[in-house]
Amino acid sequence: LRRFPLKLVKGVPLMEPIADGWDIVENFQAFPDDLIISTYPKAGTTWVQEIVDLIYNDGDAVKCQRAPTFVRIPFLEIISPPPLPSGVEMLGKMPRPRIIKTHLPFHLVPRSIWENKCKVIYVARNAKDNTVSYYHFDRMNKTQPDPGTWDQYITKFIKGEVAWGPWSDHVKGYWAEKNNHQILYLFYEDLKENPRQQTVKILDFLERVLPKDIIDKIVELTSFSSMKNNPMTNYTFFPKNLFDHSVSPFMRKGEVGDWQNHFSEQQRQLFDRAYARWMDGVDIPFRDLL
Numbered sequence: 613l614r615r616f617p618l619k620l621v622k623g624v625p626l627m628e629p630i631a632d633g634w635d636i637v638e639n640f641q642a643f644p645d646d647l648i649i650s651t652y653p654k655a656g657t658t659w660v661q662e663i664v665d666l667i668y669n670d671g672d673a674v675k676c677q678r679a680p681t682f683v684r685i686p687f688l689e690i691i692s693p694p695p696l697p698s699g700v701e702m703l704g705k706m707p708r709p710r711i712i713k714t715h716l717p718f719h720l721v722p723r724s725i726w727e728n729k730c731k732v733i734y735v736a737r738n739a740k741d742n743t744v745s746y747y748h749f750d751r752m753n754k755t756q757p758d759p760g761t762w763d764q765y766i767t768k769f770i771k772g773e774v775a776w777g778p779w780s781d782h783v784k785g786y787w788a789e790k791n792n793h794q795i796l797y798l799f800y801e802d803l804k805e806n807p808r809q810q811t812v813k814i815l816d817f818l819e820r821v822l823p824k825d826i827i828d829k830i831v832e833l834t835s836f837s838s839m840k841n842n843p844m845t846n847y848t849f850f851p852k853n854l855f856d857h858s859v860s861p862f863m864r865k866g867e868v869g870d871w872q873n874h875f876s877e878q879q880r881q882l883f884d885r886a887y888a889r890w891m892d893g894v895d896i897p898f899r900d901l902l
């Protein structure tokens with residue numbers, strides 16, 4: 613394993629193995645009962661994956677947590693060096709209904725997913741916390757490009773020169789399309805503020821009903837502390853040459869507003885100017901940014 617360079621796919625920088633195997637991803641065949649969980653990296657993917665998998669398993673933690681998140685919910689576009697299976701290969705062996713993770717921006721999502729009218733849960737996180745979380749992730753994930761210093765990373769993030777491209781295109785792409793498809797658009801900050809309410813929102817979107825006590829149990833099992841301490845969800849099952857938790861744990865802080873501990877006044881101003889450009893004329897209700 614090594615830190616892969618980024619290569620453009622239709623204008624979006626992706627890790628080299630994904631770009632090289634792009635036709636496999638592009639030709640992915642969906643089923644109508646596939647559920648897609650889509651996010652910009654570090655927006656709360658693993659959290660929502662766990663909520664959804666517990667819903668699919670009626671809150672049965674033993675059944676749900678029989679295997680690591682990565683195995684239960686394949687990562688659509690991931691192409692690992694052989695002999696590790698690709699996401700598409702893993703999905704070919706999954707029983708239906710499948711839950712699928714992706715970080716692909718809207719315009720790179722395989723066409724079959726829209727043709728089959730699959731439901732998509734999208735999670736967005738405020739730009740500054742997302743930047744901080746991605747920076748620490750790129751330090752510990754030894755296959756992503758080296759983030760450099762925090763100051764260098766902010767510039768790269770603003771330019772969108774990070775894996776899966778610009779944050780702004782990602783959140784805006786799904787927002788613009790959310791009424792044209794079955795897309796539930798969630799926010800990390802709402803999940804933090806009221807996880808139960810957001811879990812019920814997901815249940816409604818999935819047209820599922822669960823008893824009150826099971827919903828309570830799901831909320832408890834998907835709290836930050838539960839997931840941080842659960843070896844099936846905290847990514848400690850990855851080898852150290854892939855994820856080095858001693859650099860920064862995958863379950864790092866799980867908070868809203870941690871950006872305030874990272875941005876200097878000058879960095880904040882630089883970021884705010886870029887943010888104003890991105891969001892000009894766009895009305896996505898992000899919170900906790902100022």
Ligand code: A3P
Binds near residue numbers: 658659744834863865
């Ligand atoms: P931090 O780095 O800010 O701690 P993803 O799953 O998309 O990679 O996102 C990871 C981020 O979500 C990390 O953010 C992680 O700590 C946070 N996270 C994961 N599970 C969480 C939970 N149950 N509650 C709150 N935050 C969670």
